[in-house]
Amino acid sequence: MSELVDRANRIAQTQRTLELLMEANRAILAELSPEAVLRRIVVAARELVGARYAALGVLAADGSLEQFIHDGFDGQHVCAVGDLPRGEGLLGVLVADPRPLRLERMSEHPLSTGTPPGHPAMESFLGVPIEVRGEVYGNLYLTERAAGGAFTDDDETTLLALAATAGIAIENARLYETARRRERWAEAAAEVSSSLLDPGLGGEPVGLIADTVLRLTSADVVSVVVPTGHATFRVLLARGRRAPELEDLEYDAKATIAGLALSTGRGVRVARLEEQPRFTVHVQRVLDVGAALALPLHGSLGSHGVLVVARERGRAPFDETDLELSESFAAQAAIALELAAARADQQRLAVLEDRERIARDLHDHVIQRLFASGLTLEGVAGSSEPATAARLGPVVDDLDLAIQQIRTLIFRLQTSGAARSVRSVVIEAAQEVAPVLGTEPDVTFEGPVDTVADPDLVDDVAAVAREALTNVVRHAGARHVRVSVTAGAGALAVVVADDGRGLGPDARRSGLRNLEERARRHGGGCTLVGLPGGGAELRWSVPL
Amino acid sequence: MRLFLLDDHEIVRRGFADLLGSVPDIEVVGEAATVAQALARIPACRPDVAVLDARLPDGSGIDVCREIRSRDPEVRCLILTSYDDDEALFAAVMAGASGYLLKQVRSSSLTEAIRAVAAGQSLLDPSVTGKLLERLRQPPQPDSRVSGLTEREREILDLIADGLSNREIGQRLFLAEKTVKNYVSSLLAKLNLQRRTQAAVLAAEIRRDRPTPV
Numbered sequence: 001m002s003e004l005v006d007r008a009n010r011i012a013q014t015q016r017t018l019e020l021l022m023e024a025n026r027a028i029l030a031e032l033s034p035e036a037v038l039r040r041i042v043v044a045a046r047e048l049v050g051a052r053y054a055a056l057g058v059l060a061a062d063g064s065l066e067q068f069i070h071d072g073f074d075g076q077h078v079c080a081v082g083d084l085p086r087g088e089g090l091l092g093v094l095v096a097d098p099r100p101l102r103l104e105r106m107s108e109h110p111l112s113t114g115t116p117p118g119h120p121a122m123e124s125f126l127g128v129p130i131e132v133r134g135e136v137y138g139n140l141y142l143t144e145r146a147a148g149g150a151f152t153d154d155d156e157t158t159l160l161a162l163a164a165t166a167g168i169a170i171e172n173a174r175l176y177e178t179a180r181r182r183e184r185w186a187e188a189a190a191e192v193s194s195s196l197l198d199p200g201l202g203g204e205p206v207g208l209i210a211d212t213v214l215r216l217t218s219a220d221v222v223s224v225v226v227p228t229g230h231a232t233f234r235v236l237l238a239r240g241r242r243a244p245e246l247e248d249l250e251y252d253a254k255a256t257i258a259g260l261a262l263s264t265g266r267g268v269r270v271a272r273l274e275e276q277p278r279f280t281v282h283v284q285r286v287l288d289v290g291a292a293l294a295l296p297l298h299g300s301l302g303s304h305g306v307l308v309v310a311r312e313r314g315r316a317p318f319d320e321t322d323l324e325l326s327e328s329f330a331a332q333a334a335i336a337l338e339l340a341a342a343r344a345d346q347q348r349l350a351v352l353e354d355r356e357r358i359a360r361d362l363h364d365h366v367i368q369r370l371f372a373s374g375l376t377l378e379g380v381a382g383s384s385e386p387a388t389a390a391r392l393g394p395v396v397d398d399l400d401l402a403i404q405q406i407r408t409l410i411f412r413l414q415t416s417g418a419a420r421s422v423r424s425v426v427i428e429a430a431q432e433v434a435p436v437l438g439t440e441p442d443v444t445f446e447g448p449v450d451t452v453a454d455p456d457l458v459d460d461v462a463a464v465a466r467e468a469l470t471n472v473v474r475h476a477g478a479r480h481v482r483v484s485v486t487a488g489a490g491a492l493a494v495v496v497a498d499d500g501r502g503l504g505p506d507a508r509r510s511g512l513r514n515l516e517e518r519a520r521r522h523g524g525g526c527t528l529v530g531l532p533g534g535g536a537e538l539r540w541s542v543p544l
Numbered sequence: 545m546r547l548f549l550l551d552d553h554e555i556v557r558r559g560f561a562d563l564l565g566s567v568p569d570i571e572v573v574g575e576a577a578t579v580a581q582a583l584a585r586i587p588a589c590r591p592d593v594a595v596l597d598a599r600l601p602d603g604s605g606i607d608v609c610r611e612i613r614s615r616d617p618e619v620r621c622l623i624l625t626s627y628d629d630d631e632a633l634f635a636a637v638m639a640g641a642s643g644y645l646l647k648q649v650r651s652s653s654l655t656e657a658i659r660a661v662a663a664g665q666s667l668l669d670p671s672v673t674g675k676l677l678e679r680l681r682q683p684p685q686p687d688s689r690v691s692g693l694t695e696r697e698r699e700i701l702d703l704i705a706d707g708l709s710n711r712e713i714g715q716r717l718f719l720a721e722k723t724v725k726n727y728v729s730s731l732l733a734k735l736n737l738q739r740r741t742q743a744a745v746l747a748a749e750i751r752r753d754r755p756t757p758v
Binding site: 229301304338341342345346348349352356363364367368369371372373374375376377378379380382383396397399400403404407410411414415423445446447448449450451452487488490544 | 630648654671679748
């Protein structure tokens with residue numbers, strides 16, 4: 001009878017355990033974040049089997065414990081022990097031989113190293129491995145059976161069942177997490193590409209890339225370094241902690257992870273920099289760096305620089321997925337940078353072509369028409385009464401002036417201003433005073449001014465035009481200024497005429513001395529005269 | 545005095561006719577709009593002076609001037625241009641013309657200039673012409689922006705600006721594609737540029753700045 005009751009009790013107990021196991025399975029599988037899954041597993045294991053303490057150790061690639069999640073310890077114990085176990089001693093047995101391990105007394109196992117001071121007393125022990133995709137992911141440990149005594153076969157079966165669920169849940173959570181990360185990186189890559197290629201957005205393309213990497217790798221600092229061509233790198237820009245101190249830093253490229261990334265064209269991952277004495281990271285100058293990544297901005301035209309990503313020492317290292325995703329992001333960003341740059345170049349070429357076309361139109365159509373009209377008017381004037389001819393004269397002069405101005409405009413459209421010539425330096429001087437003057441001075445040229453002036457004379461003409469115009473701006477209170485440069489009759493003359501106050505006090509004279517000196521060096525002279533209708537005219541001329 | 549006029553703009557030819565209509569001693573004996581027409585008509589018209597536009601759809605007034613004067617040195621030529629004096633002077637000297645006229649009514653009093661040339665005078669200032677010739681005799685100075693490049697690198701930069709690929713440049717210069725690639729990286733580094741297109745833009749700018757012969 002008692003046997004029957006006992007068996008009925010055991011069946012009821014088993015059913016109860018099964019129900020609890022299914023409930024625990026549901027709860028564990030419902031979680032998506034890896035941290036929450038692991039915590040659920042530990043709590044479920046402890047409650048399900050009935051133990052005082054439970055823990056889950058996650059294996060690192062080298063066999064040590066990367067993570068140790070525990071339940072049942074009070075805060076006092078955790079503080080007293082300090083460091084979490086690293087997988088030596090008894091915990092290491094399961095690591096080396098991943099099979100269920102059941103002990104009545106932990107202290108009697110030959111490999112037991114005992115517990116550190118402050119650790120609660122433990123005797124009964126049950127440990128099972130957790131496998132994910134056929135590989136040992138970690139171990140689940142229970143100690144101090146709640147009902148007393150050693151853990152039973154049933155306990156082991158229950159814990160193994162839970163460990164199987166745990167393996168699936170961990171795998172799911174990992175897949176989910178990786179999928180989320182991929183998604184975030186893919187979104188970021190699309191965002192960066194579209195904003196780099198959107199001419200309206202402008203902004204700093206490389207800065208945008210650095211910001212994105214900083215955010216998605218949850219790094220402390222990201223810097224973009226470029227090779228300088230002298231076996232050194234220069235920090236183009238930096239984002240994150242102490243970033244301003246890194247910007248513009250130039251450093252030796254030898255034995256740096258950026259150098260390695262650039263030469264191989266592949267991303268470099270360093271989990272703990274202190275374990276890689278052969279390599280350095282420039283970020284170490286301002287921050288105690290633990291983990292680092294170096295990602296080449298490698299596009300279709302070669303490398304444009306390297307993204308150096310760093311976390312402070314003590315933080316978790318970057319994992320393989322971090323490297324894989326950030327590396328492919330960097331490659332996409334590099335191509336987007338290339339496209340954006342190529343487009344900017346195309347736009348500049350298009351502007352140059354456009355200017356060329358405008359210059360050609362002005363030449364082919366406008367000048368020809370003005371000139372032809374001038375010829376016709378001159379013809380009419382020649383066969384007219386003197387009174388009519390006298391009235392046509394100024395009109396022809398105006399047409400000629402317009403032609404000269406258009407010619408100057410064509411010159412400006414067709415040059416970028418880098419080559420030094422009489423024309424370019426005088427136009428430049430006129431453009432410089434335009435903002436102060438309110439209008440740009442009219443500039444005209446007559447005669448082969450560039451043929452007659454050697455580089456030395458070009459320098460003097462530049463200085464003369466600049467000083468004369470500055471004087472006008474300072475003293476004359478003029479509204480209109482005309483600059484004409486004439487080469488002919490054996491001389492090169494620069495004439496600057498304004499409609500200002502005319503010759504005032506000595507102030508304007510003093511500025512003249514320098515100009516006179518420059519003229520004298522070429523055997524020429526300089527005069528300043530007041531004009532009858534107000535204003536003044538400076539004439540600087542040198543013989544050729 | 546017999547005048548021949550070559551200009552591709554009809555309104556300009558009409559303008560000349562209007563102007564010279566009131567000048568009794570100058571007669572327009574023929575006109576042309578292209579190099580081909582001019583070469584066919586000038587010998588038949590036998591003008592004293594030919595006014596030749598420098599740039600024409602099918603060639604240049606410089607070529608016309610050379611050709612005509614080699615056949616009949618008695619025909620005096622004036623180069624007509626709407627560009628600046630430096631270019632006009634260059635064109636006139638190269639063409640062996642007696643002078644040049646800018647398309648500007650008052651600049652050198654057109655009728656005076658034509659009469660003077662018909663009388664056998666040259667309008668070119670010998671000292672200015674001398675300076676030009678002196679400059680032409682000097683080897684052309686490369687633009688300061690590319691002065692650090694070797695001659696070969698400048699040559700390659702020029703071809704990049706023409707839009708040629710490394711392979712095409714190699715074919716043009718009889719170099720291996722890899723050699724061209726090395727030259728390209730070297731010239732980009734010297735010019736402190738990152739991209740080929742930047743080099744093309746630079747070369748385009750330099751071409752624009754270089755005084756182009758007519």
